Amino acid sequence: MKVLIVTTEIGVTEGGLALACQRVVDLLAKEYDIEIALSSEYPIYTAKGGINPTIGDSIRKEYKLKYDCQAYANVDVIIAFGGRFNGYYSALLASKIGKRFILVLRGSDVNIAKWSVEDTLYLREAATKASEVICLSEEMIQNLLSICPEAKEKVQIIPNQQEGICSGFTFNDFSRKIIVGVAASHLNEKKGIGNLLAMLVEFKKISSKDIRLELVGDVDIDLLENYKREIAMYGLENCIVFVGYQTRDALRATMRKWDFYIQASVCEGHPNSIFECLCSGTGFISSKTGYIAERLQNLFPEFFFDSFSPKIIAKKLKDLAETSNLASRYLAAFYELKKGCTKEEVDRKWIDLLAYNKTKRKNLDVENIVCVGLHDVKGDVHDSITTPTRVFRNFVEYVVDQGYGICSMTDYLHKSREERKQWIVCTFDDGYKSLIHDALQILKKHSFTATVFVCTGLIGKDNSWNNKDADLREHLNKDELKLLKREGWEIASHGVFHKNMLKLSDTEVEYELLESKKMLEQLIGSCETFAYPYGAYNKFISQCVAKYYSYAFSVDQGGTSMSVDRYQLKRYSITEIYEMLK
Structure with a gap:
């Protein structure tokens, strides 16, 4: 099979798109016949000037399209490595010669495309014509879908491969x-340099420590002059060094002298520099953007700042420098990050992507969800409702040790399909007050969340309705539900009065579903998930639920397919989850 890769840059000496493109080319060249075309190179010269100054550019592009249609008529697949005009041009070329077209987006070509009418047009046209669209993060996918909802069924995440080992960290x-x-081949405002200057000012207000910011990369002359004026205005001349451009080998040596790499970008795809700094034994602090943040922020919240406010970044940096176990935490972060983007894993995804024939059917969405179903967590006695605190804590720690995470259904849905394979949804039925004391604190230690299914008619009351429970329990009140919501938990519906819906009239079923949803949305906002009381449902009940909710959980019936079983998602016990993980 012949593969044409259309790009604007390629090579190992640069970073970002060029390096990622070179690595994909090296991988695919082992299996396929690869050709490279630069969308920015034109085979014809046109003089500038005339009534319409843009016509020369248009003629060059039209000539190039005709030239490339002849030159690459025998390829089987066209891959646009990079969006904007590059993606648009590749889509036109693929359409002209009737070839399969894959669009590979890298970060800013989708994350900030919405602010340019031209880039928005290019992205929408390219994504619409593509058979598959490859992104680096869930953030990129959401930005793409805001411009081109039609791409939903053909988008997936393939991260950059990360090679290298980490010998450990030694901090002063x-x-x-x-x-x-901070580093980039071309250092500009995309890396948030202006905001970092303001951060230095704030840091000097709250700390007596000297601070030094080293900036590696080319800077446009006019931008450099603006930076220097601000540096002089703030009195930061002794705090900042413009290192200039460095090769990747030289950059690694420079990184080893840093305490922290700081990633202050407002949007990223998958910044290679963070992984390289970890390989160099240097820590990092970052904004919550891109693949690395999505992979690590729940497990390592101390490495990420929530706001781009210079004061908040400065405070986060100061707190990080005062953290006692930095070396072990960064080493754990390195291995967690590497787990999802090893060369072998990334290679497999690319090979699978190109393993294609014209009779291939559309892949069915049979993504499976693993969910643990619980009620109450407290004390040391196990019964049909209670999970002892020790048992739950040991379960959570075991899940972490196995490299998995625990989250609410809402958080799970916000993750990419690939990320979901590393997460277990945790649910608590009935909404008992004890969750505030034990379960919340155990999960909070790891920045985990959960879903609690609440009966709105029982909020703030006791469980005297349940004559099969020998323990008198209190249900969460409104303030406690709001607290859980603030902690990131999902507050979902369990009906109004915990009624077995198979024993209710049609009118009563509607009441249980609609009234509970209304009250929860007034109390805490959106409510899209439901759990059948007693796990009791049939096809009719599921159809009723579907009118008001996006997903519904049973107990041990149903299935785990996110498409086929979305209104009968089964849940497992802790013991069953242990067996799966083993």
Whole structure:
């Protein structure tokens, strides 16, 4: 099979798109016949000037399209490595010669495309014509779908491959100086440099430590002059060094001298520099954007700042420098990050992507969800409702040790399909007050969340309705539900009065479903998930639920397919989850 890769840049000496493209080319060249075309190179010269100054550019592009249609008529697949005009041009070329077209997006070509009418047009046209669209993060997918909803069924995440080993971290005590750095081949405002200057000012207000910011990469002359004026205005001349462009080998050596790499971008795809700094034994602090943040922020919240406010970034950096177990935490983050983007895993995804024939059917969405179903967590006695605190804590720690996470259904849905394979949805039925004391704190330790299914007619009351439970329990009140919501938990519906819906009239079923949804939405906002009381349902009940909710959980009936079983998602016990993980 012949594969044409259309790009604007390629090579190992640069970073970002060029490096990622080169690595994909090297991979695919082992299996396929690869050709490279640059969308920015034109085979014809046109003079500038005339009544319409843009016509020369249009003629060059038209000539190039005709030229490439002849030159690449025998390829089987066209891959656009990079969006904007590159993606649009590749889509036109593929359409002209009737070839399969794959669009590969890298970050800003989708994350900030919405702010340019031209880029929005290019992205929408390219994504519409593509048979598959490859992104680097869930954030990129959501930005793409806001412009081109039609791409929903053909988008997937393939991260950048990350190669290298980490020998460990040795941090100074930071008693006198902190050295932070940021790097890019072409250093500009995409990396948030202006905001970092303001951050230095705020840091000097709250800390007596010297701080030094090293900036690696080319800077446009006019932008450099603006930076220098602001540096002089803030009195930061002794705090900032413009290193200039460095090769990747030289950059790695520079990184080893830093205490932290700081990623202050407002949007990223999958920044290679963070992984490289970890390989160099250097820590990082980052905004919550891109694949790395999505992979690590729940497990390592101390490495990410929630706001782009210079004051908040400065405070986060100061707190990070005062953290005692940095070396072990960064080493754990390195291995967690590498787990999802090893060369072998990324290679497999690319090969699978191109393993295609014209009779191939559309893949069915049979993504499976693993969910644990619980009620109450407290004390040390196990019964049909209660999971002892020790048992739950040990379960959570075991899940973490196996490299998995625990989250609410809402958080699960916000993750990419690939990420979901590493997460277990945790649900609690009935909404008992004890969850505030034990379950919340155990999950909060790891920045995990859960879904609690609440009976709205029982909020703030006791469980005297349940004559099969020997323990008198209190249900969460409104303030406690709001607290869980603030902690990131999902508050979902369990009906109004915990009624077996198979024993209710049609009118009563509607009441249980609609009234509980209305009250929860007034109390805490959106409510899209439901759990059948007693796990009791049939086809008619599921159809009724579907009118008001997006997903519904049973107990041990139903299935785990996110498409086929979305209104009969089964849940497992802790014991069953242990067996799966083993």
